[in-house]
Amino acid sequence: MNVAFDPWIPVVNTSGKRELTSLCTVLTEGNRFADLAVRPHERVSLMRLFLCIAHTALNGPKDYKEWLEVPNRIPEEGQKYLKTWKDSFELYHKEKPWLQVAELKEVTQEKKDKEEKKPRKKKENGTRKTSPVALLDFELATGNNSTLYDHDGQKIFRDIAPERVALNLLTFQNFSPGGGSPVAQWKSKKTLQVGNPDAPCLSQSMAHCLFRGRSLAETLHLNLPTFDTIRMIYKSFSSDKKGDNSCSEGSLGKPVWEFFPESPEMESGIDNATKTYIGRLVPVSRWIRLIHSSDQMYCCNGFKYDTYKDGFPAEPTAAVRSVIQKDKKGGETKERQVVKADPTKALWRELSALLIKRAANGLGGPLAMDNAPQDATFDCHVCAMIRDQASMDIAIESVFHITPAFQLNLSIYQTEVEKAEEYSRKLRWAVEDYRLTLDADWKSRVEKRTEAKGRPALKNRLAQTALLSYWTTVEKQVPLLMTHIDAVGTEGAISTREAWRKMLFSAACDAYKVACGQETPRQMRAFAKGRQKLMTKKSNPESDSLGIMEVNDELAS
Numbered sequence: 001m002n003v004a005f006d007p008w009i010p011v012v013n014t015s016g017k018r019e020l021t022s023l024c025t026v027l028t029e030g031n032r033f034a035d036l037a038v039r040p041h042e043r044v045s046l047m048r049l050f051l052c053i054a055h056t057a058l059n060g061p062k063d064y065k066e067w068l069e070v071p072n073r074i075p076e077e078g079q080k081y082l083k084t085w086k087d088s089f090e091l092y093h094k095e096k097p098w099l100q101v102a103e104l105k106e107v108t109q110e111k112k113d114k115e116e117k118k119p120r121k122k123k124e125n126g127t128r129k130t131s132p133v134a135l136l137d138f139e140l141a142t143g144n145n146s147t148l149y150d151h152d153g154q155k156i157f158r159d160i161a162p163e164r165v166a167l168n169l170l171t172f173q174n175f176s177p178g179g180g181s182p183v184a185q186w187k188s189k190k191t192l193q194v195g196n197p198d199a200p201c202l203s204q205s206m207a208h209c210l211f212r213g214r215s216l217a218e219t220l221h222l223n224l225p226t227f228d229t230i231r232m233i234y235k236s237f238s239s240d241k242k243g244d245n246s247c248s249e250g251s252l253g254k255p256v257w258e259f260f261p262e263s264p265e266m267e268s269g270i271d272n273a274t275k276t277y278i279g280r281l282v283p284v285s286r287w288i289r290l291i292h293s294s295d296q297m298y299c300c301n302g303f304k305y306d307t308y309k310d311g312f313p314a315e316p317t318a319a320v321r322s323v324i325q326k327d328k329k330g331g332e333t334k335e336r337q338v339v340k341a342d343p344t345k346a347l348w349r350e351l352s353a354l355l356i357k358r359a360a361n362g363l364g365g366p367l368a369m370d371n372a373p374q375d376a377t378f379d380c381h382v383c384a385m386i387r388d389q390a391s392m393d394i395a396i397e398s399v400f401h402i403t404p405a406f407q408l409n410l411s412i413y414q415t416e417v418e419k420a421e422e423y424s425r426k427l428r429w430a431v432e433d434y435r436l437t438l439d440a441d442w443k444s445r446v447e448k449r450t451e452a453k454g455r456p457a458l459k460n461r462l463a464q465t466a467l468l469s470y471w472t473t474v475e476k477q478v479p480l481l482m483t484h485i486d487a488v489g490t491e492g493a494i495s496t497r498e499a500w501r502k503m504l505f506s507a508a509c510d511a512y513k514v515a516c517g518q519e520t521p522r523q524m525r526a527f528a529k530g531r532q533k534l535m536t537k538k539s540n541p542e543s544d545s546l547g548i549m550e551v552n553d554e555l556a557s
Contacts, residue, residue: 001162003098004082004089008163009046010037011216020163023089026050027057027078030217040383040397041138042167044201044208044317045174050220051316052255052281057081062227067371070221088257091166092292098166098257099173099282104289104298106130107185130296131182134158136168136288138175138395158295165290173283173302174201175385184300186287189264196301198387199285200315203307205340205386207347208317209354209366212379212399222378225316225367227252230277232360233367234313253279260284261303274303277316308338319365321353336363341384346475347398349421352414354382355402377403409488416481416500420474423508426534427470428463434516434530435462438523466515473507508534 001008007020011033018037026033027050036043054070057077061067082089089098096102106129134140137160160168178198183191201208211222230252253276261269272279287302306312314320319339324332339353355372358364372378380402386394406413436442450458460467480503484496512534518527 001091001166002086002089003091003166004086006163008166010167011035012037014215023049023053024079024082026216026220027053027082028075030074030220031215033216034214035212035216035219038167039139040395041175041201041385042171043210043381043397044383045171046167047210047220047223047317048174048201048281049170051224052278053078053081054220054224055252055278055281056255056258060227061224064226064228064370067224067226070224071217074217074220085257091162091169092290096257096260097290099169099284100289101186101284101287101302102289104184104186104287104300106298107183107190129182130291131299132158133160133165133168133290133295133297135297135299136165136172138171160295169288169290170282172288173199173285175199176286177202177387181286181301182299184287184298187263191287191300197285197304198307200280200283200305200307202385202387204309204338205342205384206315206318206338207341207350207354207382207384208315209319209369210317210381210383211368211372212381222371223317223366223368225370229358229367229370230316233358233362234277252277255279256282256284270303274305275312280305281316308336313362314338316367319350319354319356320358320363322363341386341396343386343394343396346471347382347384347396348400348475348478349417350382351380351400352410352417355380355407355410372402372407374407375404377401403486405486405488406482409485412488413481413485416484416497419501420504423504423534424467424470426536427466427508427511428459430512430530430533431463431466431515432459432530433533434526437526437529463515466511469514470507470511473510474504477503477507505534 004023007022007025009021009023009026010018011021011026012018012035013032014034016034021033036046038046054074057080058066058070058073061070087093088096090096091098094102140158176199178196180194181191181196183193185191197203211219213219213222253272256273256279259269259272259279261273264270273284274280283303283305285302285305287298287300289298291297308314308318308320320336321339322334322336324334339350341347354365355369356364357369358367380400381397382400383397384395386396432442446455446458477500480496480500484493484500487493487496509531512531516523516527516530518524
C-alpha cells in the first residue's frame, strides 16, 4: 500500500457522505471535502502530516505574501512532490517502509538470557516475540487496553485493513504513551523495556488548537504558518534557553522520510527528526516494523523527542501561558506551562489562552493564529488526548465559532470565566465550612493526617457533588456569556453581564443546596454558616496553590 496515492484517509465530502481518499487527493482536490471524519488524536496527526508535506513541497510559505498564494500553488506542487518521493510512502517497502525501521528485529529470549547470565529454559528459549498490530489502535482490546464490545480481541488472527493500519501507525507515532514497551534491536542498539517517554503530541495532555475552514483545502491553508513566524519563535526560544536548537538557524529541517537515520548512532539524521520544525511534524517516537501479510509487528521505543517540559519550544498547535503558583506560605513563583486538557475542566474555559497570537517570547496560542481572520468568523477546533499514567485515557474535542467581536473582547471573556471559577472556589469553601461545622474531626484530618500535596484532592472530593452540579448548570448557560461578549460596546452590555453573573450566583446557591442538607437544626446552622461564604466578596484565602493566568501580559505582548 502506498499512503501517498492509495485511499486511506477518512473524510466527509460536500454531500455529507463518508469516504476514503488518498494523501495526493487531499492536496489536489481538497475543495471536494468538507472535513476529516476521524477521532481527535487522528485529526491532529493527519493535520501535522498535511502541514509537513505542504511546507516541503512549497518550500514555504516564507512570508504572508507567499501564504496568500498557497491555495493556488499547493495542488500542483503537492502532487509533484508526492510523485518524486513515491517510494518513501510505501507501507511495506523492503528497504524504507513509511515511518518504520526496516532493519528492526526482536531480541530473542535466548540472547537476553545469555547477556543477563540466566539459566536456559527448555521451551521458551530461541522464540522470537512480536507485538500485535492492533496495539497501534488505542480503542482496540489489546495489551493493557480493555475495551467494551471488542470481541475480536479473542481471535487468534485479527484482520486489520491496510488503510486502517496506516492511520493507526501515524497516530501511534504522534500520541503513543510512555512507560513499558517491548525490547527490540536495530543494528547495535537494543532498546530498554521501561522508562520510555511520551510521544511529542501527548506530553502533558496538551490541548491542540486547529482552525477549520469551509473545506479541507481551506482548513490546511488556515493552519499553515509562515517560515517567518516559525523562525521568530524558535530563535527567540533558543536565545532565552541558550540550548542547542537546530531550528534557530537556517534550515527548518526535512521530513523524516527524506533524511531517515541510517543507524541509531547517526546524529545528523536523529537531530533532523527530533530537533527541527519540519522533522518533528511527523515523528518516529517508536521504532516499528510491520510484518507483511500478518497481524504482527516489531515495536519498541524510538527516538527521544524533547518537549516543552524538557526545555524545547512548544508544539506548533499548542499554547503556552504564564501562571503564578502560590505555596502554602504565600510565596509566589512565575512559570510557563502548556495549556493542557483536564477532564474536570471544559475547554471553553481555556479559550482565552488558546486564541492569543504566539509572541516572540513564546507565550500565546498556535503558530497559525497569525492566519486567523480578524474581520470574519471562523471555527476553532480544539483536540486533546488525556493520559493516565502510562495509558491513554480520554480523547476530547470541542468546536467553537469565533466571531470578530469575540477576538476583540478576549480579555473581557477571560474576566467572566474567572468570575465563574471564583464562584466555584467559593462553593468549595462553603461546602468545607459546612462539613467543618458538623464534623469537628475534619480539620484534623485535612491538616494533620493528609499530606500537603493531597489536600486539594481531598477537598475536591468533599465538594464533588456541588461542583458537578454547578459546572453542569454553568455550561448549559455559556450562550449567555457569548451574548454578553457580542454586546460589549453597546447599551445592552450591562444587562447581559448582569444576566451572566446572576446566573453564576444562582447556580452556586442551587449546587450548595444539592450537596448540603437542612434536615436537622444542627444541619440548618451549618448550612447558614456555609452559605455566608457564597455571599462574601472575597475568594477563599486558602486556595491551594491555584495557578493564575496573566492574560493582560499575554495580550500586551
